[in-house]
Amino acid sequence: xxxxxxxxxxxxxxxxxxxxxxxxxxxxxxxxxxxxxxxxxxxxxxxxxxxxxxxxxxxxxxxxxxxxxxxxxxxxxxxxxxxxxxxxxxxxxxxxxxxxxxxxxxxxxxxxxxxxxxxxxxxxxxxxxxxxxxxxxxxxxxxxxxxxxxxxxxxxxxxxxxxxxxxxxxxxxxxxxxxxxxxxxxxxxxxxxxxxxxxxxxxxxxxxxxxxxxxxxxxxxxxxxxxxxxxxxxxxxxxxxxxxxxxxxxxxxxxxxxxxxxxxxxxxxxxxxxxxxxxxxxxxxxxxxxxxxxxxxxxxxxxxxxxxxxxxxxxxxxxxxxxxxxxxxxxxxxxxxxxxxxxxxxxxxxxxxxxxxxxxxxxxxxxxxxxxxxxxxxxxxxxxxxxxxxxxxxxxxxxxxxxxxxxxxxxxxxxxxxxxxxxxxxxxxxxxxxxxxxxxxxxxxxxxxxxxxxxxxxxxxxxxxxxxxxxxxxxxxxxxxxxxxxxxxxxxxxxxxxxxxxxxxx
Amino acid sequence: xxxxxxxxxxxxxxxxxxxxxxxxxxxxxxxxxxxxxxxxxxxxxxxxxxxxxxxxxxxxxxxxxxxxxxxxxxxxxxxxxxxxxxxxxxxxxxxxxxxxxxxxxxxxxxxxxxxxxxxxxxxxxxxxxxxxxxxxxxxxxxxxxxxxxxxxxxxxxxxxxxxxxxxxxxxxxxxxxxxxxxxxxxxxxxxxxxxxxxxxxxxxxxxxxxxxxxxxxxxxxxxxxxxxxxxxxxxxxxxxxxxxxxxxxxxxxxxxxxxxxxxxxxxxxxxxxxxxxxxxxxxxxxxx
Numbered sequence: 013x014x015x016x017x018x019x020x021x022x023x024x025x026x027x028x029x030x031x032x033x034x035x036x037x038x039x040x041x042x043x044x045x046x047x048x049x050x051x052x053x054x055x056x057x058x059x060x061x062x063x064x065x066x067x068x069x070x071x072x073x074x075x076x077x078x079x080x081x082x083x084x085x086x087x088x089x090x091x092x093x094x095x096x097x098x099x100x101x102x103x104x105x106x107x108x109x110x111x112x113x114x115x116x117x118x119x120x121x122x123x124x125x126x127x128x129x130x131x132x133x134x135x136x137x138x139x140x141x142x143x144x145x146x147x148x149x150x151x152x153x154x155x156x157x158x159x160x161x162x163x164x165x166x167x168x169x170x171x172x173x174x175x176x177x178x179x180x181x182x183x184x185x186x187x188x189x190x191x192x193x194x195x196x197x198x199x200x201x202x203x204x205x206x207x208x209x210x211x212x213x214x215x216x217x218x219x220x221x222x223x224x225x226x227x228x229x230x231x232x233x234x235x236x237x238x239x240x241x242x243x244x245x246x247x248x249x250x251x252x253x254x255x256x257x258x259x260x261x262x263x264x265x266x267x268x269x270x271x272x273x274x275x276x277x278x279x280x281x282x283x284x285x286x287x288x289x290x291x292x293x294x295x296x297x298x299x300x301x302x303x304x305x306x307x308x309x310x311x312x313x314x315x316x317x318x319x320x321x322x323x324x325x326x327x328x329x330x331x332x333x334x335x336x337x338x339x340x341x342x343x344x345x346x347x348x349x350x351x352x353x354x355x356x357x358x359x360x361x362x363x364x365x366x367x368x369x370x371x372x373x374x375x376x377x378x379x380x381x382x383x384x385x386x387x388x389x390x391x392x393x394x395x396x397x398x399x400x401x402x403x404x405x406x407x408x409x410x411x412x413x414x415x416x417x418x419x420x421x422x423x424x425x426x427x428x429x430x431x432x433x434x435x436x437x438x439x440x441x442x443x444x445x446x447x448x449x450x451x452x453x454x455x456x457x458x459x460x461x462x463x464x465x466x467x468x469x470x471x472x473x474x475x476x477x478x479x480x481x482x483x484x485x486x487x488x489x490x491x492x493x494x495x496x497x498x499x500x501x502x503x504x505x506x507x508x509x510x511x512x513x514x515x516x517x518x
Numbered sequence: 519x520x521x522x523x524x525x526x527x528x529x530x531x532x533x534x535x536x537x538x539x540x541x542x543x544x545x546x547x548x549x550x551x552x553x554x555x556x557x558x559x560x561x562x563x564x565x566x567x568x569x570x571x572x573x574x575x576x577x578x579x580x581x582x583x584x585x586x587x588x589x590x591x592x593x594x595x596x597x598x599x600x601x602x603x604x605x606x607x608x609x610x611x612x613x614x615x616x617x618x619x620x621x622x623x624x625x626x627x628x629x630x631x632x633x634x635x636x637x638x639x640x641x642x643x644x645x646x647x648x649x650x651x652x653x654x655x656x657x658x659x660x661x662x663x664x665x666x667x668x669x670x671x672x673x674x675x676x677x678x679x680x681x682x683x684x685x686x687x688x689x690x691x692x693x694x695x696x697x698x699x700x701x702x703x704x705x706x707x708x709x710x711x712x713x714x715x716x717x718x719x720x721x722x723x724x725x726x727x728x729x730x731x732x733x734x735x736x737x738x739x740x741x742x743x744x745x746x747x748x749x750x751x752x753x754x755x756x757x758x759x760x761x762x763x764x765x766x767x768x769x770x771x772x773x774x775x776x777x778x779x780x781x782x783x784x785x786x787x788x789x790x791x792x793x794x795x796x797x798x799x800x801x802x803x804x805x806x
Contacts, residue, residue, distance in 0.1 A: 069735070072748065076737060077586065084737060105735040109748045114641075118732060121642045124649055301564040320562065327559025327572075 069126040072109035075416035125363040127372035137359045138460035141179040147362040156373035159380035180359030186429030192337040194313040207338040218288040231290035231308035240476035250343025251276040268475040269496040280483045318441040337444040349449030389428035411435030464507040554774035561770040577775040594742040601723040617678035659733040677711040713794035
């Protein structure tokens, strides 16, 4: 290798020079990100919002894929009206479908934040609120969001409070109930079976299906994380342990460690051994295909799936209404039902560094006004719907012309939910479920309780894993007591103790 | 040619084994293609394997008529074409001087470049830089931060170093400038290596996803892979219970058609580049 005069020396000097430059650059960069301006106050002396620019970031929504032509979330006929009516120059952005929480952290850390932001996930919301990322909302709500009280009860808002301070408004869910026992009507008619109303009748029905048709009497999909609990909830509810917690002697206790839960597992274990439950339930990801092809007669399914199954059966040359929900059978002690759908899982927040907090609150209030709600629920009168005898009439075609309109919701109302379900043809299935008994889950109304909320997923996964083992006979039910102590040792005891501190002082 | 029995059996085994291997790669494609041409009911019933049932082109019609798909597709094509061209230009222009022995401080610059292979600024600082340079929501945010891959630079540099000095010297005697030498001697001699690297870049740009997720929120600038993920990933039970519950889940057949439309274009590039791949490997082997 050749050497050059002074080469080595230069090399050393330039190294230290570059090193110093790098340090300087780092310091400059660190200072640069520190002094983000928060923007001047956009409010006049009378409290009127003068800053009319609001940036809103919402979660991913399938409606984004449904715009036609050159329309998009920031340019369409409804958006134009929202802009005109509110007087706000509003700009919508969306979070990615996956890794949303990572993106949220990056955005909040960068200081370049939207004025209104949707945060999916209760634990993310409370974690970020604890870190001081969000603006306390109590004053803003009082000043700018008078319409809020018409939507939320005090109890519902309290569930979003951290140490008594409100940092986010729940994205209300209008759905009351999610799943139920769906049966293949054709199979029932063929065998002359009546809907089971009790546990014993249920057993006999399953037995008859197995003996006479030799198809899977009851299937379930329990392989996706978190899916086990729902997969058999109408059955565990017959024993009163379908929810996460039960109330006993004025205190809450985990359902999964109750003696009734053991009895539930014993029954399931028996049914499994007799071939009444799908032998593959633990590895099933989806059971729609088994219901469509009638290789299974019953399953616990979500109302949207019920319609998809029904349509697919019809699409393959079968008849419509081949599947229907049955009333949840009643257990030995008269218990039954399905878990009530939990409250909101998403929250709307105003980030601490937002430039136009007042405008954000004001715009949120605007969306709750009746006129606005009608606009984003049904569209434009005489174009997307008509009013007859004071009632809104909207055809499915009209509704499907603007399927993306719910993008503009910050929360869902019952009127809108039912209207949309009706237009999409889901209502016949959903309404069957509505009549079922719904069991209230007290913990859904609790504020953030660290030992409980951070552990719940781990605990319920542990229960699911072991329940599957018990049912399939891979773990003997004589070990149930050992399972209970394992569960408590894993944090179950601590979680429920802290939950009870809130519950008993309520 | 005389072959022993063992050799013949070995050939049979080879053919069988390699056929199985290729089938395991081709069949999923055929499966997706069959799904994309079937009607939804049969796909949901899981009755479609390698031949469409209830033949229909409607899902392709839906995908190709979808404006967002068109936008995303053109974004990805732009990324792959313009990004690759810029990346190649920058990489070659950096690799050439770094490969010359008469340029001072090359080792120092190489160290600096290699460091970036092992350490990065982290997600948030990088995001801040991208934001402050005004690249957010711009297609350039997917090109400029990843314009040069150090790994590819080193490959090309090593390739240039293996070109005999004598060639360069003779050109210099003829009065060629540095640029002329690069253009007329180094680049033509390195076509196989450059084609391979260009392929790496193009596939990288075509598949760019993570940066898009971080820097792009406007759907107009979303590349294809990001759109695909949104179409394909399953709605969890929790998502369905949320506000969007009423939304119809994207149909299986449309997912399949989208996958095909996204994968086939980049797949078509391979056969044209393949001959360079082979040459590239041989050249490296002889010199190495």
